Structures are given as C-alpha cells and as structure tokens.
Amino acid sequence: MAADQELQDQQHPQEKRDRLTLEQLMKGEPTEMHLAELARLRIRYQGFPGARDIQSDLDRILLQWQMSEADLFAKTREIHEKGVVYRRRGTGDQDDWS
Numbered sequence: 001m002a003a004d005q006e007l008q009d010q011q012h013p014q015e016k017r018d019r020l021t022l023e024q025l026m027k028g029e030p031t032e033m034h035l036a037e038l039a040r041l042r043i044r045y046q047g048f049p050g051a052r053d054i055q056s057d058l059d060r061i062l063l064q065w066q067m068s069e070a071d072l073f074a075k076t077r078e079i080h081e082k083g084v085v086y087r088r089r090g091t092g093d094q095d096d097w098s
Contacts, residue, residue: 009050018044022057030065036085038062039076042069 012018018041025034038061045055062069079085 009052010048012045012048012051012054014044015051015054018051018054022054022061025061026057026064030067032079033085035072036076036079039072042072 021037021041025038028034030038038058041054042058045051045058048055062072067075
C-alpha cells in the first residue's frame with residue numbers, strides 16, 4: 001500500500017462495533033439477520049476510504065456464503081419486504097440502522 005494511501009485512509013467511527021458483527025457473521029450460516037447485517041455493512045463501507053480489513057472480510061464472507069453482492073441485495077430486499085428486520089430495544093417498530 002502506498003504511503004499516500006495510508007495517510008488518506010480513515011478509521012470508521014463504527015469500526016470496532018462492526019468488527020464484532022463481522023466475527024459473528026464469519027462463524028455462522030447466512031440466516032435472514034446475518035444477510036441483512038452483511039448487506040448493511042456492505043453499504044456502510046462501500047467507497048469508504050479506509051477500514052480495508054473490514055472491506056476485505058465483507059468480500060470473504062460473500063465468498064464463504066457463495067453469493068455475489070447482487071444476490072445478497074436481492075435476498076435482503078425480499079427479507080425487508082416481509083417485515084421489519086431491525087428494531088431498537090423497547091421502541092416498537094422503529095428500524096435501527098445505527
């Protein structure tokens with residue numbers, strides 16, 4: 001990696017929390033929640049200038065689950081059409097993308 005690129009790389013504010021999520025995804029099978037989490041993280045880190053280890057792990061999980069990004073997004077659209085996937089604790093039907 002070039003020195004200029006290292007200087008430009010940023011640390012994502014959610015990186016530590018997302019790393020924990022990724023560790024769970026790497027261990028598990030693609031449940032509906034896992035698929036939604038992977039899609040959410042793919043969107044979060046798409047084009048982000050940094051967190052290359054997380055971006056690499058996101059690619060690795062897709063390979064592990066034998067899916068393309070297009071397949072992932074198609075499946076998660078179906079999941080979200082069926083109902084709410086993310087809920088904040090104690091707030092009813094409100095989505096939590098934080």
